[in-house]
Amino acid sequence: MEKRNLTCIGCPMGCQITVEFEGEEFHSIKGNSCAIGDRYARQEVLKPERTVTSTVIVIGGAKERTSVKTKGNIPKDKIFACMDEINKVRAQAPLKIGDVVVKDVCGTGVDVIVTKNCEIA
């Protein structure tokens, strides 16, 4: 049986979680104070995921860039491939929060979306 100590990143509390597991079977998850911690611990041990946030270049906008994020978490080992895709984007203004700038980034099934409105220049 394997034992791992984790710090939950689900919220600023940062609960210290101890996970005992064997393969894909969990024996115990202790130290979390809510369901987010339980979910985080299972995911982190089997297949760690993160949200990626960055900026993209805007064409014809009042600002030269605007900020973006992956709409959900993507596998941790795809973060840098995802950044490469984000850096290729040239988004046309106007842009609104929620607009998709990369569909299904790196085959993760997750879109990259705008997080800040950008008007036309």
Add this chain to the structure above:
Amino acid sequence: MTSYDIVIVGGGPAGLAAAVAAKKAGTDSILIIERDKELGGILNQCIHNGFGLHTFKEELTGPEYAYRFIEQVFDLGIEYKLDTMVMDISTDKVVTAMNRTDGMFQIKAGAVILAMGCRERPRGALNIPGYRPAGIYSAGTAQRLVNMEGYMPGREVVILGSGDIGLIMARRMTFEGAIVKVVAELMPFSGGLKRNIVQCLDDYGIPLKLSHTVVDIEGKERVSAVTIAEVGPDMKPIPGTEERYTCDTLLLSTGLIPENELSRNAGVSINPVTSGPIVNEILETNIPGVFACGNVLHVHDLVDYVSEEATRAGENAAKYVQNGCKEQEGGHVIQLKATDGARYTVPCTINPERMDDLLTVRFRVGAVFSNAYVSVYFDDERVMHKKKKIMAPGEMEQVILQKKKLAEKPDLKTITIKIEAE
């Protein structure tokens, strides 16, 4: 002279939430004055996620969180002036401001809400030895350059200080192709949130060296190397522990200081521990009708708490102007004290007759405590004793006081918050 019922200085998270709350509380004549070219304040450059879990029960990025409030400011038709700098606030609440279109102008305010936020501690305040080449930035400046202006400040980076902005920038610079060699922290604990150490440093194998500081900066034109060394309990570098890192950039994430030049000029009393105004239970300063909220009052680690605090300031300012801007009389004043590991409290005084049914008192501890108790004393009597697994200076704590409990003690003079081992 134009006049407004409420003038809010600063259009960041605190100013926005205060404006929305004051308007919803029935005050229509409100003006927000913002020195930047857009509303939102520091959130505009905080493009990472993790905001709003308390307020909106979802994880938002900084700009998304800001927009939730900006949208309300638009919808409620609240007036605001951008690119406008407040130069002075007088004791009788005349606000002097200037911008390129109106020039210099004055506004008579019924109430003023201070929401100017905070500023980063600069290199000059740190006494770091070494040369003064280009390539030394505060972490927040680097954040603005990368996230808003689209410039990379450097390629090989050393970071001094483990505040949240420094940790966030370690990851951000890594995302954009830079190599972050080390984060050095003078204290034996990090000033940032635990989750940020995990997701910004550990995820990318960036070492965090606690009890370390910068002892030399090399480079004539541009930074070429930084030397760090371990410090002893006296905070002095230990000879023989030096490590030299070649790099072109040094980021400083060494603390935030509330920006209270305007408050001081207006005659607002400042708490030397927080560098923010001394406020009572309605977040009012020693000048009646001048309120404070957000990072200008005390530096927060969660914007959710800023919004919550600013909402109260907005509601209280509205109440003040609706009552004809008269100082409320009567009631006795209870002093709040922080001792034995607790560094300060906000508010500093409570008038039990004016307080809400539940009052959140926020404070910070001065060191890391594990399995210690937060205790509240009404004069000499302990009335609250709550065990906490871990408390650290980087994470704000709170206790909630009940009006009815205070009403049971009409002679109460002092409420003390302290940290106890058992």
